[in-house]
Amino acid sequence: MNLTVVGLGLIGGSLAKDLRTKGIAKTIIGSDKSLIHCQKAKELGIIDDYKPLEEAVKEADIVIVSVPVNATLKVLPQVLDNISEKTVVMDVGSTKSEICKLIQNHPKRKNYVANHPIAGTENSGPEAAIDGLFDKKTTIICEQEKSDPKAVLLIKIIHEAIGMHVIHMDADEHDRHIAYVSHLSHVISYVLGKTVLEIEKDETNIFELAGSGFASTARLAKSSPEMWTPIFLQNKKSLLKSVDEYIKNLNDFRELIANNDENALFEEIGKINDIRRVLDGLALKRAKGH
DSSP, X not given: OEEXXXXXXXXXXXXXXXXXXXXXXXXXXXXXXXXXXXXXXXXXXXXXXXXXXXXXXXXXXXXXXXSOHHHHHHHHHHHHHHSOTTXXXXXXXXXXXXXXXXXXXXXXXXXXXXXXXXXXXSOOSGGGOOTTTTTTOEEEEEOGGGSOHXXXXXXXXXXXXXXXXXXXXXXXXXXXXXXXXXXXHHHHHHHHHHHHHXXXXXXXXXXXXXXXXXXXXXXXXXXXXXXXXXXHHHTHHHHHHHHXXXXXXXXXXXXXXXXXXXXXXXXXXXXXXXXXXXXXXXHHHHHTTO
């Protein structure tokens, strides 16, 4: 199977590596706005060669569009304009509603499968691509009824081949849920990083005093602004709602501390500890491959 990856970063590169390892991709062609990324991806063996977008997608059986979601709005129609009738196209964007609306009337809409693999790290670029990134993770296919059933089946098969659990959602539903479980986490991490940098002017204090709790919470603040700025703006409606609810809860928590309300604070933390049950259950499901 001939694979073309448009966007040679963490997700695109990691998918290319896994699909090659599993024997699904025989030849992998890359395309990226950065010549340096193209050269590095070839040097690392992620791709066999690189070409301009229009040329790269013509002979592909599958095209993976793995660029920031604002760039997807430009790149995806170009890809659909240049593919063959048999080519299947998927994206990996963390937002879905605006992207799906953009190409809903495209003549080759059925060739496209709206997809979001929920996996990643805070790193970017071809060097960030790693083997096994998607194992025991979930991918979400949206608006499957608007895609060719054979295309949806193919995308489902290749994701299951690299160890992913496949679920289906409406595009708006996807964006609403992902605002809480992913996008809000990044907002919190960025704001935590900003707060600490503003208060702790001496970086030595951060280095010496920051424990694993700070490191794990602030890790996402290292994520690329090129990727996350357009995600926040494309999912503005759902994200603002989640941020407003978070601010309300943060203010409520602040009041408990300000009022020295030990019993209420103890009780509130105890209730929130139930997240452990949810996360432990999720970890168990993933370990079982569900």
